Amino acid sequence: MPAHPPAGSRVRPAWRLLLKELGAFGVVGAVCFVIDLGLFQLLYTSAGLGAVTAKLVSTLVSMTAAFLGHRFWSFSHRARTGLRREYPLFAVVNGVTLGLGLAIVAFVRYPLGQEHALVLQAANVVSIGIGSVVRYLAYRRWVFPAIAPST
Template identity: 70%
Template sequence: MPPATGSSARRLSWGLLARELSAFGVVGAICFAIDVLLFQVLYAHAGLGAVTAKLLATLASMSVAFVGHRFWSFSHRARTGLQRESVRFAVINGAALLLGLAVVGFVRYPLQQESALVLQLANIGSIALGTVIRYVGYRQWVFPAHPAAPEADVTTRMR
């Protein structure tokens, strides 16, 4: 089958991007629910500190996210090894986690907010910011595209 060219390649590319974004969104929504609910339970009901609750909630949702993204959202991309992908995934999520901890910590301590609602809003805002970092990082660095197929040589194309 000849490779897609022109507008058919663009349609295929946009279709693949739409499916990838949709799967990323579904996994993200599940992980968002885990993060928000676990943060609420740990902070408002278990009595943990806001930053500790954010850390534990994010670690739990991050574990679910790795499985969902590796085996569904980005399953069509190159497999570069579980260890490599895990380490890179952890680095990107570590950066997003530090951002989230900084936001929640800033709202809780310098701004002296103790309300579970206010801290949950800070948590949700940090998740939104982290989502952009995670999507770009996963797509470019953790689950890269397959290498481009080599062009057929001139003699093959001339037949």
């Protein structure tokens, strides 16, 4: 019996775990995307909030839902480092991507002078896409780190 399992037998479970993680991240992201878009649209077109304020509120609500989904599903197999550590880091990562989203929406709204809800929604969608990539990489690296192998 070999001392180490064949390389192929180690790669398959790693790929499966990555696919599970990406799939769950995608589902949580899709649900939070709908929350973000729907709430942004409602706040901007019906509640009378400005575009940037609507973006701020919609992102904060979807961020809280995302933390719960990612902690208890997407990254449930990773190390548990405690809510006191995870949530503030999660908030910082989301704060950075929120700032990016606000900057994109504000740029389209003010310097470009766009007021139409569909144009602002397109800017919102672009900001969410860019933010999603940044968030996934940051969550894996800092918020929900891999379990350290035992020696």
